[in-house]
Amino acid sequence: MTVTCSEHPASLQGRPAMRRKVADAAALAAGYVALAMIAVPTIWVVAGVLQRAVPGWSWGVLTHTGAAGAGGLENEILGSLVLTAGTLVLAGGVGVLAGIYLAEYATGPAGAVLRGASEVLAGIPSIVLGYVGYLALVVALHWSFSLAAGLVTLAVMTVPYVMKSTEVALRQVPSAYREGAEALGFSPLQALRRISLRTALPGIVTGILVALAISVGETAPLLYTAGFTSANPSAALVHRPIAFLTYAIWTFYNQPSKSAVQLSFDAALILLVIVLLLIVVGRVIVSLSERHAETR
Amino acid sequence: MQRVTGGVAVIPMLALLFIIAVLLAQAWPAILLNGGGFFTHTSFDLGNTYGAIVNTHGVRHPQGASYGVLGWALGTVESSAIALVLAVPVSVFAALAISERLPAYLGRVVGLFLGTLAGIPSVIIGLWGALTIGPLLAHRVYPLLAHLAPKVPVLSFFTGGTGNGQGLLTSGIVLGVMIIPIVASTTRDLVHSVPKLPKEGGEALGMTDWEVARRVTLRWVGPGIVGASVLGLARALGETMAVAMVSGVVLSGSPGSIFAPITTIAATIVTQLDSAFTDTSGFAVSSLAEAGLVLVLITLAVNVAGRLLVRRVASTALPVGRGV
Numbered sequence: 001m002t003v004t005c006s007e008h009p010a011s012l013q014g015r016p017a018m019r020r021k022v023a024d025a026a027a028l029a030a031g032y033v034a035l036a037m038i039a040v041p042t043i044w045v046v047a048g049v050l051q052r053a054v055p056g057w058s059w060g061v062l063t064h065t066g067a068a069g070a071g072g073l074e075n076e077i078l079g080s081l082v083l084t085a086g087t088l089v090l091a092g093g094v095g096v097l098a099g100i101y102l103a104e105y106a107t108g109p110a111g112a113v114l115r116g117a118s119e120v121l122a123g124i125p126s127i128v129l130g131y132v133g134y135l136a137l138v139v140a141l142h143w144s145f146s147l148a149a150g151l152v153t154l155a156v157m158t159v160p161y162v163m164k165s166t167e168v169a170l171r172q173v174p175s176a177y178r179e180g181a182e183a184l185g186f187s188p189l190q191a192l193r194r195i196s197l198r199t200a201l202p203g204i205v206t207g208i209l210v211a212l213a214i215s216v217g218e219t220a221p222l223l224y225t226a227g228f229t230s231a232n233p234s235a236a237l238v239h240r241p242i243a244f245l246t247y248a249i250w251t252f253y254n255q256p257s258k259s260a261v262q263l264s265f266d267a268a269l270i271l272l273v274i275v276l277l278l279i280v281v282g283r284v285i286v287s288l289s290e291r292h293a294e295t296r
Numbered sequence: 297m298q299r300v301t302g303g304v305a306v307i308p309m310l311a312l313l314f315i316i317a318v319l320l321a322q323a324w325p326a327i328l329l330n331g332g333g334f335f336t337h338t339s340f341d342l343g344n345t346y347g348a349i350v351n352t353h354g355v356r357h358p359q360g361a362s363y364g365v366l367g368w369a370l371g372t373v374e375s376s377a378i379a380l381v382l383a384v385p386v387s388v389f390a391a392l393a394i395s396e397r398l399p400a401y402l403g404r405v406v407g408l409f410l411g412t413l414a415g416i417p418s419v420i421i422g423l424w425g426a427l428t429i430g431p432l433l434a435h436r437v438y439p440l441l442a443h444l445a446p447k448v449p450v451l452s453f454f455t456g457g458t459g460n461g462q463g464l465l466t467s468g469i470v471l472g473v474m475i476i477p478i479v480a481s482t483t484r485d486l487v488h489s490v491p492k493l494p495k496e497g498g499e500a501l502g503m504t505d506w507e508v509a510r511r512v513t514l515r516w517v518g519p520g521i522v523g524a525s526v527l528g529l530a531r532a533l534g535e536t537m538a539v540a541m542v543s544g545v546v547l548s549g550s551p552g553s554i555f556a557p558i559t560t561i562a563a564t565i566v567t568q569l570d571s572a573f574t575d576t577s578g579f580a581v582s583s584l585a586e587a588g589l590v591l592v593l594i595t596l597a598v599n600v601a602g603r604l605l606v607r608r609v610a611s612t613a614l615p616v617g618r619g620v
Contacts (some may be wrong), residue, residue: 020504021504023504023507024504024506026506027389027392027509028506030385030389031389031397032393033389034387035390037386037390037476038390038406038413039406041473044429045416045420045421045424048423048428049424052427094307097300098301098304098305098307098308100297100301101298101304104301105302113309114306114308114309117308118308119599119603120599120600120603121308121309121312121315123595123596123599125534125535125588126418126534126536127588128315128319128562128588128591128592129315131584131585132314132315132319134569135322135585159308160308163305188297189297192297210415217415218417219418220418220536220562220566223566249419250419253427254426264423268420268423272420275415275416276415
């Protein structure tokens with residue numbers, strides 16, 4: 001096919017064809033280099049943890065408590081699971097309800113303000129959240145380093161993620177579904193519960209899983225709210241500190257003793273497994289529900 | 297239902313206001329006593345915490361306490377700037393490749409990588425930075441860079457001792473890796489939102505793929521990409537754990553070389569809060585609150601600016617937080 005150049009944009013006219021081809025090839029190469037620069041660090045980080053954790057791995061770290069870089073990680077693992085479960089309840093509950101409001105009821109500027117505030121809250125540096133949590137919950141409310149202080153701080157941090165994904169998922173429900181429900185005589189609440197929420201469920205669950213992955217991997221908000229202890233978590237909400245996995249990574253990685261560094265990487269490995277599991281389950285849910293939606 | 301959910305939806309806004317109010321109240325004594333000097337010098341000096349607590353202008357503090365945020369703020373801005381320089385080109389080219397070149401399934405694979413990278417905890421990226429990539433760069437790459445850089449003004453910033461890998465450049469590189477997911481996935485969604493017709497028009501005119509990308513696609517979503525970069529910047533400015541592990545956390549002054557150790561506001565707060573508790577007058581904690589307030593105001597302004605820019609182009613591409 002021959003193309004006459006008379007219709008080209010003025011700035012392209014007269015540029016030698018060779019130079020344009022070279023620029024095109026260079027851009028393509030830059031694209032592949034860029035993709036490599038996303039994949040390589042991701043694989044490298046994960047492989048680095050595996051490489052340092054696996055050779056010295058002992059299953060005993062799962063079943064022994066410890067502190068100060070010796071013993072096991074049972075207290076940290078259980079603590080992280082308790083904190084994550086708490087986040088699920090607190091951030092999940094608040095985030096889903098708030099997301100429902102934004103998608104179904106909020107109209108005009110009020111919705112925009114609430115949505116903006118939530119998005120901005122997600123941008124507050126995590127150490128600042130931890131610091132405010134320390135000042136307000138640990139000191140002012142006399143909760144001490146405790147499960148409750150850590151939980152509330154984590155929930156404040158992760159609510160925006162749940163809220164956003166709930167809102168987006170509900171907005172993607174086709175309006176024909178709602179109209180159909182209305183035509184069948186459903187009350188608005190019934191339509192929301194039995195049609196909209198059910199259709200949006202995969203998106204909502206995925207958002208919650210992301211929030212959980214983030215909360216289990218956080219360090220800064222917990223250092224000065226949850227504290228640390230060598231004991232396993234108890235039922236006490238306040239006045240009792242609680243251990244968490246990232247504390248072990250952050251505190252043990254540069255200690256002189258070999259066992260401490262090993263524990264640090266053991267904790268990193270366990271944490272990576274949890275986080276990757278949450279992300280993968282989220283992805284699977286999304287792709288399954290997409291396939292389901294296509295065949296419907 | 298509307299009332300219940302509406303009441304709950306206000307919680308994030310209340311939390312945001314509460315955070316700023318607590319910081320402001322806690323920082324108030326420090327704002328009064330540190331004055332303008334807080335922004336014009338660099339210092340983290342608790343003063344004589346064993347001596348008597350003195351009272352100046354109604355603020356109780358140890359004799360000789362002095363705080364200045366300048367160097368920490370410079371370290372924050374410089375390391376984030378390096379991160380942007382690295383992350384933005386990678387993100388833009390990757391986004392173009394994903395949506396214009398790759399088949400859909402490969403695009404999903406790259407998306408999986410972006411999601412994973414965004415989800416990897418900051419403290420684990422910090423481990424990689426402190427024990428793997430930092431030392432490697434310091435021994436293999438930085439000496440070469442320092443050797444090649446000419447000893448002329450400005451460029452001499454790239455010369456000097458290359459240290460052990462704890463410093464400004466390593467912090468910038470690690471931050472760059474950490475903000476790629478939010479910048480790249482936002483840019484990808486923006487590029488996806490460009491309508492087909494103008495692109496096909498460009499092709500019909502005989503433009504190469506790169507010319508279509510540069511003159512049609514990127515022009516179409518330009519402000520949005522600036523916004524995505526600004527959101528990445530906000531992320532980098534507030535990043536805490538990874539930077540605390542690779543910056544060296546040197547509390548005095550700004551670096552004379554790109555390889556020298558630095559600190560950022562967030563890294564200073566997380567590493568110095570323990571020692572601040574030893575000041576029984578509470579003035580050290582208050583001064584760190586003032587530093588935190590400075591950080592929050594910077595990240596808030598940057599974050600809001602980024603959101604407005606992205607929203608101008610497409611509201612569907614707006615990410616939350618880390619952009620998972």
